Amino acid sequence: MKLRVPVQVLPRHGILDPQGKAVTDALHTLGFAQVGDVHVGRHLAIEVEAASPAAASDAVRAMCAKLLANPVTEDFVIGAPEAM
Amino acid sequence: MKLRVPVQVLPRHGILDPQGKAVTDALHTLGFAQVGDVHVGRHLAIEVEAASPAAASDAVRAMCAKLLANPVTEDFVIGAPEAM
Structure with a gap:
């Protein structure tokens, strides 16, 4: 199934x-x-072919660890995958 | 009340x-x-002093129109304000 996964990197x-x-x-x-304060990060929408939302x-999560987020300075939050 | 409002600009x-x-x-x-395709935009978390979440x-929304999003090339989605 094809899913769109939202990711926030802050x-x-x-x-x-x-x-x-x-x-x-x-x-x-x-x-x-x-x-007051404003925090600016990146929002990514990643289309993935996968057997299940999990x-x-x-x-x-593996993509964030390898490429999309800097583990020293950034945190990431993976949203619920949506069917496309 | 002090609220944190998430905004996605894509x-x-x-x-x-x-x-x-x-x-x-x-x-x-x-x-x-x-x-498949990946779309990269900005994620902002804006702390605002306001009378109500609305x-x-x-x-x-006024900030996005004036500064945060380019109305020609970008769309923005304002998330639910969270109490801080």
């Missing part, structure tokens, strides 16, 4: 996030004073 | 996504032959 908590800081400053400049999640 | 369907293509090719090279979503 800077690890406590790690400097210069892109997030830049977005916070830009939003304040635009008048959005109610904004197998698709396992494959995507 | 290239609009049909728009060329060179970063996604690069990730697809890299995953194939690493042996993940089961991968007000927080409205504020973040």
Whole structure:
């Protein structure tokens, strides 16, 4: 079955996030004073051919460990696979 | 109340996504032959001070329109605000 697996990769908590800081400053400049911290990461939608949703999640976890996330500075969250 | 609002910004369907293509090719090279298309966008977590979750979503929608997403090439999805 063909599944689409969403993945969020975000800077690890406590790690400097210069892109997030830049977005916070830009939003304040635009008048959005109610904004606190902003964290910026990547969102990936990966289409995978797999026998089951669990197998698709396992494959995507291996991809994150090997390529998609930096294990030193980033955390990733794998969402529920959706049928396509 | 202080809320964290997740936002996903992804290239609009049909728009060329060179970063996604690069990730697809890299995953194939690493042996993940089961991968089809990959779409790469941004994930933002925005901390907002707002009267209600609906007000927080409205504020973040205005931020996306003004700064966070390119209306010509990108779509954004605002997730459910979470209490902090």
